Amino acid sequence: MDSIYKSLTAIVGDGHVSNRPEELYIYSFDLGTAEPHRPDYIVSPETTEQVQEIVRLANRENIPIVPLGGGLSLAGLAVPLKGGILLDLKRMDQIIEVNEKARYAVIECGVSQGQLTSYLERHHPHLTHSEPGAPPAATIAGNVMIHGQGDLAQPYGFTSDMILGLEVILPAGELLHLGSCAVGTGWFTLHPLPDVGIFLGWYGTTGIITKLSIKLFPAKKIRGVGTFVVEDENLIPEIIFKITHTQMAEDIIAFSSAIPPFTRELHHINVNIAADSEKELEFREEIIWDDTLGEYIRSGDGGYLGFVRGLQRPQISKTSDYKKGGGFEYVGGIMPVETYPQCYREGRDISERHSIPYTVTGRVIGAAHSMMFAWTYAFNRADPETIRQAREALHETDDLVMKLGGVIWKPGTYGQKLVLERLEPDTRELMKKIKALIDPNGIMNPGNWEIP
Amino acid sequence: MHELKFDQDLCLRCGTQACLTKCQYIEFDGETAKKEILKIATGRDSFVLHKCVTCYACEEYCPFGNHPFYLIAERQEALGISPVPRPLVQRAVNLGIPFRGEPDIKEINGPVLNMGAFSDHMHLIQGKLFEGLPVISTDERKMFHYFCQLMYLHYGKDSVIKKRLPGIIETIAKHKPTEVICFHDECYGAYTSYCDAYGIEVPFKPIHFFEYLYNRLIELKNMIQPVKLKVAYQRPCSSRLSPDKHLFVGRIFNLIGAENVKREFVDENALCCAGAIQGQRQEGSRKRAVIQQQRNVEDMKKAGAQVCVFNCPACLQTIGDLVARNGIKPIHMTDLCRLAIGEIPAGWR
Amino acid sequence: MALKDFAYGDTIHRCFRCGYCKFPVNWMDVNNCPPYARFRMETYSCGGRLWLTRAWLNEQLEWSEHLAEILYSCTTCKNCEIKCPLRFNVDIVNMIVAARSEMVERGRLPKNIKTFLENIELYGNPYGSGRTQRNIWAEDEGIDKYSSHEYLLYVGCAGSYDIRAQKATKALAGILKKTGVSFGILGDEENCDGNEVQKMGETGLFEALARGNIYLFKKFGIQKIIVLSPHAFNTFKNHYPEFGGNFSIFHYTHILYNLIADGMITFTDTFKRKVTYHDPCFLGRWNNEYEIPRNIIKAIPGIEFIEMEKHREGALCCGGGAGNFSIDLLGGGKESPARRRIREAYEAGADVLATACPKCLIMLDNAVKEEGFENRLVVRDISEIVLDACK
Secondary structure (H helix, E strand, O other), X not given: OOHHHHXXXXXXXXOOEEOOXXXXXXXXXXXXXXXXXXXXXXXXXXXXXXXXXXXXXXXHHOOOEEEEOOOOOOOOOOOOOOOOEEEEHHHOOOEEEEEOOOOEEEEEOOOEHHHHHHHHHHHOOOEEOOOOOOOOOOEHHHHHHOOOOOOOHHHXXXXXHXXXXXXXXXXXXXXXXXXXXXXXXXXXXXXXXXXXXXXXXXXXXXXXXXXXXXXXXXXXXXXXXEEEEEOOHHHHHHHXXXXXHHXXXXXXXXXXXXXXXXXXXXXXXXXXXXXXXXXXXXXXXXXXXXXXXXXXXXXXXXXXXXXXXXXXXXXXXXXXXXXXXEEEEEEEEEEOHHHHHHHXXXXXXXXXXXOOOOEEEEEEEOOOOEEEEEEXXXXXXXXXXXXXXXXXXXXXXXXXXXXXXXXXXXXXXXXXXXXXXXOXXXXXXXXXXXXXXXXXXXXXXXXXXXXX | OOOOOOOHHHHHHOOOOHHHHOOOOOOOOHHHHHHHXXXXXXXXXXXXXXXXXOOOHHHHHOOOOOOHHHHHHHHHHHOXXXXXXXXXXXXXXXXXXXXXXXXXXXXXXXXXXXOXXXXXXXXXXXXXXXXXXXXXXXXXXXXXXXXOOHXXXXXXXXXXXXXXXXXXXXXXXXXXXXXXXXXXXXHHHHHHHHHHHHOOOOOOEEEEHHHHHHHHHHHOHHHOOXXXXXXXXXXXXXXXXXXXXXXXXXHHHHHHOEEEOOOOOOHHHOOOOOOXXXXXXXXXXXXXXXXXXXXXXXXXXXXXXXXXXXXXXXXXXXXXXXXXXXXXXXXXXXXXXXXXXXXXXXXXX | OOHHHOOOOOOHHHOOOOOHHHOOOOOOOOOOOHHHHHHOOHHHOHHHHHHHHHHHHOOOOOOOHHHHHXXXXXXXOOHHHHHOOOHHHHHHHHHHHHHHHHHHHOOOOOHXXXXXXXXXXXXXXXXXOOHHHHHHHHOOOOOOEOOOOOEEEEXXXXXHHOHHHHHHHHXXXXXXXXXXXXXXXXXXXXXXXXXHHHHOOOHHHHHHHHHHHHHHHHHOOOOEEEEOOHHHHHHHHHOHHHHOOOOEEEEHHHHHHHHHHOOOOOOOXXXXXXXXXXXXXXXXXXXOOOHHHHHHHHHOOOOEEEOOOOOHHHOOOOOOOOOHHHHOOOOOOOOOHHHHHHHHHHHOOOOEEEEOOHHHHHHHXXXXXXXXXXXXXXXXXXXXXXXXXXX
């Protein structure tokens, strides 16, 4: 039997390693349009120590190692481009601590969004975390690794800005702590030590997050979604600016799509509002709909569609079945909010050129500091032509993001190239040095963020 | 094109102006009312066209069946006075576009229950009350092929109704029904009152849902155990198009031993659920809807209702939650009738 | 057969592998798909199985024993169908069953699965025990052979042959006798009901079993059948009508519930225990019966009823369905579904774990021993609890 397989088995035990065709087949795929690449081994560790040993082994043997959480990035970020060890981290799924008073949770890297949502609902109903629009099987560590955003992005920003502590395994197997936990205290703050944050957004090319502390926020008793509708996309940036000024919303998402017809060429703005009492709710609604958006209603340019109590958490996405084809992928751009009209119009054109019904969505991050604008392309997994169309549309959209002055969010290999081409030489050089210093053998998720 | 049967002379001769003087949302004296209705009749602008909350009630108030509300809706469109903002109008117009394939047509050659655009409410037509009754429009993906379109009266978009309704009638007729029991009484209103007012031919006999329920309960009389509940009834806008069938509410309650509580907002004086009001253009509409809903539910509470009985699923969706938060159980009429014959509807406690 | 001829060839690619299917109703973990909980590899998730099936039928992947084991480790518990938000969700289990049929058709089955099916064909039970052994449990019980009784008591293979399940059978028969219910058994003429055979994709054998049983029931003039096992309940109720077998089928909990309601069973003893209830998949998710078993337990004086976090539609399967109580692809190790379930019951604070299925009973009872929980938790069938409480 091959010695690496044997060593891996010695580390994680029987049954948690495989090099059989079935596992290699399944783990070679991303769920989006990325081409599959077969790993050589699948390993599913249960502890930080096991991850350390696996990484040491990989470094010693010079084998690529690719960390995998929920595997739901859709951008092919955990496809083993150069083979090697695929590290399925989902068995590391302990919620280690929830600190009620300081509002944070320390979790292992395999904890899924759905698991934390459910745990907080059952045990700490007045606390919540910023839950992304991904399926509940997406992991929190995966989401921070790619600078994700959730349904509290409007008041509190990117999920990766909610980190209060990290445990990371470096490519040579060192165990690193970042934040207050590094000096042996609680995991309650990332600052004020000197900043060595070189892991977020790197897709595991500089280290593997094994544990993290994440901010929790007040969960109000009533949470729901109110909707405002406009026809003119040019109104969206100013409306978003006005709503964010009120500081009364939890989440603001504008969207438009060709299907179903009632969203076609219209822009729905979903505004999540939370309150602890009817009085507070009505106060917030009055400020947002009547005082702030009343002028659009009276002029006939904007309409209030109503407020629906209750949030779908975890969020259910049925996008993949639009074409009865089991697939979709999107380009996310972190965009200035003012580009919404062009994002919508040019995105619709790209979709039409590739015979895909258009779907666009913009989620506000911070006080309108930016938005994550997503262009979604559904495809039929059984029809290679539709996959090709979608892939082309995605690449054109990557180009569009850069053209409109945005930054591609969680780019795949094509998008990474576009970003790196535009990156200032000194910044590129520093990234290159950091990578060379930490991962001299280049074993960590190779093929991603590679600077020649 | 189909023209409204409206006779201006009836308004000239009318001594009551009930259409406007009975309006619960705008205050009128008799003289103003007469002046304004004649303005509307002659195609001139009237403040009524701007302030109307589109509750349909004047259709019932008019002693001559002269269709004042259909007239208002027509004039709103003609003069470009949209009661709701443009995006909501466009959204509503798009909502009724079928986009997931053609309906499956099966010939019935007998009575049939039409779910209209409420195919996602199949849970409300379960049990003995509906045994043996064929149903059409059961697939929510295709329900807009059966959508009676009358909703556009709330949007000043009468033209959409006129354009689409004949096709809808044709689709239903392809099933070769003899009688069509309309799950939603807005459909019943469309195929009776509206089609009559506009001379649109209907090749089947529409049956009001409550009339069907009542007759079916009579057949099952032996099974009925009095429900012994104090009930308030939420009368929907669409019921104003078939006031002659409203009496079945009381008959059903009597038959199943439900006590219809004495309240202010009842029958002719019913308050609408305000679902159509909250998004209207005139200033303060959202707040007006909130206050109206509170008044309505307060009235139910004061009258001692344990249960609020709904006819229209849209009303149930709009104020069901508020009703429940006030300690009154929201329930659809069918589920109440099921309780009476010993069936337990899903979710009943 | 190529993918295009597969019954679900136009659907199977629609799975996106979003992973909803791994969760229970309350989303508390990703361990509610029994094979995924056991192995924690994507191949063993519901989506993994569907993608592998497609790859196999598309000839992107060759048949292997491992592939067959991955497919056969699905217990057909239906958790995936409850959780999947997409429209094809109603066919997920059917897709797996159809893939197994294809393996049966091609004669590509691992040995233990082949043996399981052969035993049923030859001996009428998966254990390979003789037909005459089927009746041994009843020897000293004084139970009539069926002849114009009101009910047939259909015991099934597990209830007849398995020593642990026999106790439940005896308890049930005891209660029925005591309360004067008119019933008889078929004894060594009884044959396997075929639920597992059908779920394992052996459609030919299933049809033969169904037709044989229907013939037998009709020959005896049987109209009403009480079953011990929810598996038999499922197949008699939902599949036999296809072959002209229209009988009134009652799961035994239904009968016990009516006996309690009619005052025929009175509880003389109080049963001071903390009891939780494990929903058998073929009673719960397959046949939507969640309340009657609970109502029976709650009717017994002294019992404090506790709900596990995963219950009703969200219950974790014991890991025994689709033949796995015997072919045992999910056993071995602390992550087996049955051992996970035992821990969940214990964590809920129960000292008795009740169930209403002989297969669940066997699986969970074994798991208590493997987990070393003998002093913490006992597994009892509802029939046993009721008998104890009315002695």
